[in-house]
Amino acid sequence: MRSAYFTFKGQTSLYVFVAVLFLVGVIFGALMVNALSLEQRQDLEGYLGNFFMTVQHSGQVTETGTYWDIAMLHLKWVGLIFILGLSVIGLPGILVLDFLKGVLIGFTVGYLVGQYSWKGLLFALVSVAPHNLFVIPVLLICSVSAMTFSLYIIRNRVLMQRTTGNQRPFASYMVLTIVMAALLLGVASFETWVTPAMMRWVTPMLLPA
Numbered sequence: 145m146r147s148a149y150f151t152f153k154g155q156t157s158l159y160v161f162v163a164v165l166f167l168v169g170v171i172f173g174a175l176m177v178n179a180l181s182l183e184q185r186q187d188l189e190g191y192l193g194n195f196f197m198t199v200q201h202s203g204q205v206t207e208t209g210t211y212w213d214i215a216m217l218h219l220k221w222v223g224l225i226f227i228l229g230l231s232v233i234g235l236p237g238i239l240v241l242d243f244l245k246g247v248l249i250g251f252t253v254g255y256l257v258g259q260y261s262w263k264g265l266l267f268a269l270v271s272v273a274p275h276n277l278f279v280i281p282v283l284l285i286c287s288v289s290a291m292t293f294s295l296y297i298i299r300n301r302v303l304m305q306r307t308t309g310n311q312r313p314f315a316s317y318m319v320l321t322i323v324m325a326a327l328l329l330g331v332a333s334f335e336t337w338v339t340p341a342m343m344r345w346v347t348p349m350l351l352p353a
Contacts, residue, residue, distance in 0.1 A: 158288045162242055166284065169246020174254030176247070188255065193352075199340065200347045215332035218279065219325055221245075222286050226321045229290025232297050238287050245283060249276060263349045270342035275335040282324045282331075293317045 180188070225241060228234030252272055256264030296313050 166246040169243040170250035173247035173250025177254040196347045211336040218328040225286045229293045232294045235294045267346045278331045
């Protein structure tokens with residue numbers, strides 16, 4: 145029990161660290177919006193205008209291929225974290241990915257709110273927030289799991305310990321990653337078939353009269 149308590153306590157500190165790093169990325173991404181030049185803002189505005197038109201006039205049926213595109217994007221992110229955790233030297237890369245994820249979300253929401261005010265915030269709430277409420281915790285769990293496994297390998301190499309249960313941490317690491325990947329497949333289905341319908345409800349407010 146005490147061993148499990150200290151393990152959980154150690155992972156809790158990792159969760160706090162990774163969550164703070166992600167939030168710093170969100171803030172940094174939101175601040176990046178102010179650094180955009182006028183030309184960059186115009187390009188983004190034109191791109192979003194075309195995107196809103198596409199969403200508004202798209203049919204109700206979403207192709208299955210779109211689902212797999214979204215699912216593979218999530219799975220690649222989790223797979224990269226998994227590989228970095230196995231490589232041990234990729235430990236800083238896990239932190240970079242978490243920070244980058246925060247930057248992407250912060251920039252997206254920051255630009256929508258800055259450009260379209262409350263309408264942009266509403267669009268962000270239906271297009272960015274719903275699936276990321278699940279994606280972000282999954283990525284944070286995968287990141288902490290990868291960091292924990294890397295630290296386990298480092299400790300064993302430094303202390304020259306050869307334990308008989310050496311495969312157990314890897315098995316736990318593998319199972320957790322598979323479970324998280326399966327959850328992302330479910331999230332991808334929501335993002336494919338539910339999110340577009342929600343976006344079609346909001347986009348008329350963002351299109352020019």
